[in-house]
Amino acid sequence: SAVISQKPSRDICQRGTSLTIQCQVDSQVTMMFWYRQQPGQSLTLIATANQGSEATYESGFVIDKFPISRPNLTFSTLTVSNMSPEDSSIYLCSVEKQTLAKNIQYFGAGTRLSVL
Amino acid sequence: QQQVKQSPQSLIVQKGGISIINCAYENTAFDYFPWYQQFPGKGPALLIAIRPDVSEKKEGRFTISFNKSAKQFSLHIMDSQPGDSATYFCAASISLGRGSTLGRLYFGRGTQLTVWP
Numbered sequence: 001s002a003v004i005s006q007k008p009s010r011d012i013c014q015r016g017t018s019l020t021i022q023c024q025v026d027s028q029v030t031m032m033f034w035y036r037q038q039p040g041q042s043l044t045l046i047a048t049a050n051q052g053s054e055a056t057y058e059s060g061f062v063i064d065k066f067p068i069s070r071p072n073l074t075f076s077t078l079t080v081s082n083m084s085p086e087d088s089s090i091y092l093c094s095v096e097k098q099t100l101a102k103n104i105q106y107f108g109a110g111t112r113l114s115v116l
Numbered sequence: 117q118q119q120v121k122q123s124p125q126s127l128i129v130q131k132g133g134i135s136i137i138n139c140a141y142e143n144t145a146f147d148y149f150p151w152y153q154q155f156p157g158k159g160p161a162l163l164i165a166i167r168p169d170v171s172e173k174k175e176g177r178f179t180i181s182f183n184k185s186a187k188q189f190s191l192h193i194m195d196s197q198p199g200d201s202a203t204y205f206c207a208a209s210i211s212l213g214r215g216s217t218l219g220r221l222y223f224g225r226g227t228q229l230t231v232w233p
Contacts, residue, residue, distance in 0.1 A: 030217075033220065040226075042205065042226055043205065045221070092159055104218075105221060107152075107160045109157065109158050110159050
C-alpha cells in the first residue's frame with residue numbers, strides 16, 4: 001500500500017493570496033495526481049505530475065493558476081494561486097503503485113480549503 | 117461531459133439489507149472499473165475493482181456486477197451495516213493492460229449511503 005501525507009489538512013485563506021499544498025508519500029512512485037473535490041461533488045483531475053517532466057494539466061486547469069512541483073519520487077506540491085471563493089474545495093493528492101502485479105491508486109486525506 | 121454516470125445520488129438502507137449503486141459509461145476503451153469508499157474527512161479508498169473480461173467479482177460482502185454490452189456496472193453491498201455508511205464513487209480508466217499503469221480515473225458523482233441500525 002501507500003501512505004500519503006498531505007499538509008495542511010485544512011486552511012482558511014483570504015482572496016488574492018496563494019496556498020501551497022504538500023504531498024509526501026512513504027515510498028517512491030512514478031505517477032502522482034492532483035484532484036479537486038467540491039462539496040458533495042465528484043473528483044475532478046487537475047493534473048498528472050510525473051517526476052522529471054512537466055505536469056500535464058486537464059482541460060479547464062492552467063499552470064499559472066495551479067503550478068505543480070515534483071522534485072523527487074516521493075514528494076509533490078500544488079499551489080493554488082490568486083485564490084477566489086470559487087477555489088474553496090478539497091484538494092486531494094493521489095499516487096499509483098504496483099502491488100502484487102496489480103496497479104492501485106491511493107489517495108491522501110485531502111486539504112480542505114476555504115477562501116473568504 | 118460526465119464520462120461515468122452514477123445513481124442514485126443518495127441511498128438509505130436498513131441494516132441487513134442490500135445496497136445497490138449503479139454506474140454507466142460510454143467510452144468502450146475503458147478497461148478498469150474501481151469502486152472507492154470515502155468516509156467524512158478521509159480520502160477515497162479502493163474498495164473493489166473489476167476488468168471487463170469477467171462479469172462479476174466478489175470480495176466479502178461487496179460484489180461488482182459488470183455488463184459489457186450494456187456498458188453498465190454496479191456495486192452490491194450485502195448485509196449492509198451502519199459502518200458501511202459512506203460515500204461511494206465508481207470510476208473508470210483506460211489502462212495499458214493488467215500490471216500496467218491505470219492512467220487517469222474518471223469518477224462518477226458519488227452516492228451517499230446511509231445504513232440505519
